[in-house]
Every structure is written in C-alpha cells, then in structure tokens.
Amino acid sequence: MTAAASRFVTPATFAALTKQPVLTDAGWWRADGQIEHIELADWTELALAAPASANLMAQLANGLANDAASATWLATAAPKVLVPAMNSHMWQASATQRNRQTLQQDGVTVLTPATGALAEGYSGQGRFLEPADIVQQLQGLLATAVPTGDLTGKKLLVTAGGTRERLDPVRFLTNDSSGKMGYAVAAAAQRAGAQVTLITAPTALVAPAGVTVVPIESTQDLATAVTQRFPTVDGLIMAAAVADFQPLTQANQKIKKSPENDEFVLKLKKTPDILQLVAGLKQPHQITVGFAAETQHLLVNGQKKLTKKHLDMLAANDVSRSDIGFNGDDNQVTFLFPDGHTHETPVAPKTTIASLLIDQVSQLFAQK
Numbered sequence: 001m002t003a004a005a006s007r008f009v010t011p012a013t014f015a016a017l018t019k020q021p022v023l024t025d026a027g028w029w030r031a032d033g034q035i036e037h038i039e040l041a042d043w044t045e046l047a048l049a050a051p052a053s054a055n056l057m058a059q060l061a062n063g064l065a066n067d068a069a070s071a072t073w074l075a076t077a078a079p080k081v082l083v084p085a086m087n088s089h090m091w092q093a094s095a096t097q098r099n100r101q102t103l104q105q106d107g108v109t110v111l112t113p114a115t116g117a118l119a120e121g122y123s124g125q126g127r128f129l130e131p132a133d134i135v136q137q138l139q140g141l142l143a144t145a146v147p148t149g150d151l152t153g154k155k156l157l158v159t160a161g162g163t164r165e166r167l168d169p170v171r172f173l174t175n176d177s178s179g180k181m182g183y184a185v186a187a188a189a190q191r192a193g194a195q196v197t198l199i200t201a202p203t204a205l206v207a208p209a210g211v212t213v214v215p216i217e218s219t220q221d222l223a224t225a226v227t228q229r230f231p232t233v234d235g236l237i238m239a240a241a242v243a244d245f246q247p248l249t250q251a252n253q254k255i256k257k258s259p260e261n262d263e264f265v266l267k268l269k270k271t272p273d274i275l276q277l278v279a280g281l282k283q284p285h286q287i288t289v290g291f292a293a294e295t296q297h298l299l300v301n302g303q304k305k306l307t308k309k310h311l312d313m314l315a316a317n318d319v320s321r322s323d324i325g326f327n328g329d330d331n332q333v334t335f336l337f338p339d340g341h342t343h344e345t346p347v348a349p350k351t352t353i354a355s356l357l358i359d360q361v362s363q364l365f366a367q368k
Helices: 003-008 011-018 036-043 054-061 068-075 088-092 094-105 131-145 180-191 219-232 274-279 298-308 350-366
Strands: 047-052 080-084 114-117 123-127 155-160 165-168 171-173 195-200 212-215 235-238 245-247 268-270 287-294 313-318 334-336 342-344
Touching (some): 036 068, 047 068, 047 131, 054 068, 080 131, 088 123, 131 180, 155 180, 165 245, 171 245, 180 195, 180 350, 195 219, 219 235, 235 274, 235 350, 274 287, 287 298, 287 350, 298 313, 298 334
Parallel strands (some): 047 080, 155 195, 155 235, 195 212, 287 313
Antiparallel strands (some): 114 123, 165 171, 245 268, 313 334, 334 342
16 A cells, blocks of 8 residues: 555555555565565566556656555566546646556556546546446456456457437437446456457446457447458357437538427438348358347247347347346346247346356357
8 A cells, every 4th residue: 555545544444354464665674574565566466556646657657666556566567457546637637648658558457537526526537436347347357368268269249339320410319228238248258268349339338458449339330340340250249229210311510490390300211230231241150149128029029030130149138127228237138049949037237147148158159
C-alpha cells in the first residue's frame, strides 16, 4: 500500500479482511535482510494497481520506484493492470493521457474509468470501476495468459448490443438491449481459451480485457463486420439484438416539426439478415449460434429460426418477463438443437448463463 492509500484505509483493515500480510513503506526493508518487494515481484502472476490516482500513474509511467508499491510494480515481469480513479479534469489532462499512453506502450492494460458521480460533486469520467467489472477484466487477462479451457485454439466471433438505425443525425431506431449477455459470452469464451473478437453496438459496458473489439452502429455495419471475418474463424455467436427494420431514407439534417402537420409518416425497409448471409459462407468445421428474444411462443418461434438459419444451436429467451431480459443482470434461456432436443437453464446471472452456453459450444466443437 502507498502512504496515501494507508490514510484512506489502514493496512490492518486489509490484513484482517484478506488474511494476507500487507507491504507498506514502513515495512519495506526487513531486519532479516529479505528484500520483500523483489520477492513479491517474483511471486506475483498479475499486478493490479487499483485505484490508481493521477500521481500514481505519473509515477509508474516514468519508472519511479521511491516506495514499496512502485518498486514492486517496476520489478515484476507479470502482466500489469491499472485501474484509474480521479476527478474528470485530472483524467482528461494532457499529462495524464500522455502517461496513459506510455503505460500502454509498456504493455500495461489501462482500464477506462467509468462515468458517473465523483467525490467532488462532479459527474463525469473518472469514477472507479465496479469491482465485478474489474474481476471480469482480470479473468480475461489470466485466461489469455494461460488458456486451459475446452476452446483453446478456437477463434470465435461474438456480437453484442442493440444496433441503431439512423433517422437523421440526432435520432435513431434501436431496442432495449444492454449488451450484457453478449459481453458475458465473450468473457466466458475467452476464459475457456478461445481467441475472441467482440463486434459490439454502442453500450455502456467495459469490454473484457484481451478481447479484440470491433465497434459498429447499424445492422449494415454489423453485417459487413461479420461477413468479412467469418471465413477466418471457427464459430459465430450472434448475441446482438439486431434491428429488423431501418428507415427507407436517412435525412442529412435534423427533421423539424412541421406546423402544418400533426403526423409524421416513417417508411421502413428490412435490414440485412446476417445469419442468413453467414449460412451461405459456413464451412463444415464452423459452428453458428443464434439468440431469439421472444415475447410469445418461445419454443415454436425459436425452432423456426434455428431451422431457417441453419444454426447449430439457438438460445431462446422470453424478454417479456420482468425478472429477466434485456437490461437485467439475470437471464433464463432454452437451448434448442437441430435434432429437436432442448435444455432449459435456471434463472441465473448472465455470467452464469454465458458459461453454460460456452459449455454447450465446447460440446458442439467436440462433435465436429
């Protein structure tokens, strides 16, 4: 712990809660001659600086080792993750951004701070990430470093979020998808050893560390990104909530209210059917997994989609239920397969559902 950290929370508190010794500046040099920061640096499998102030970022970016924390950080060869937390003005300062870039060039994973309420009464970017989000990032990094799961060596595309169809420069048609399910699937696939590319519509989520992220907005963007990459991967998991329709035309300027008319007629056309496009590209070694967000006739509609899109598996869920669905943290799905058998999961966190889905994907590959 740095001296500043020790003023916020005492080392004794951390020692009591973690049941582990805490290294501080006061105990940096031991009487028995042990050089503790070097021992720690050699022992660690991953170094995490959290929360990291602007001052600590500057210190680490410039290789200073004037306290126990920075000396241990400098000495270790383990993967390094830094979680910034500071006032939004300090985060946006050019010096902080230079230090961020330097750290990234040195191989440090610098997580992007959250946006929200800050200690000074501000609201902006600089908020410390939620612990669960940090843990997810660390799991992804460790999975990348030591891939031991059933998907080791596999390359997967995962899509997430709700696509946006522009009406004019300031308005768009979209849906309620939060992207949580797709991001959880990407993280679970990486933990299983897969090399994951996450193609994502805009969300408020932090992508798993180590996953290749391809940002898109519209359904056409998504179709292009998927069809370009699908021939080079082993599988596709389509968790994105794709808009079925888009405006027939997109206005170049903001559409204004008209005093003459109380109504506005919007003409729509179908968007590309991405899974249908992929079906024409699919090779025998590849698998495709789809999602079906339904409000009625879950299994009937799901089976129709499974068959029509030539999928290896489909995860169907009832988004009309208040306890599961787009914006919640929990979900319940039914896995459907071409031979007609199904498997219903319990209601569980989306991270758990994602792990169950990846278990099924591993079995599909084993059958190839």
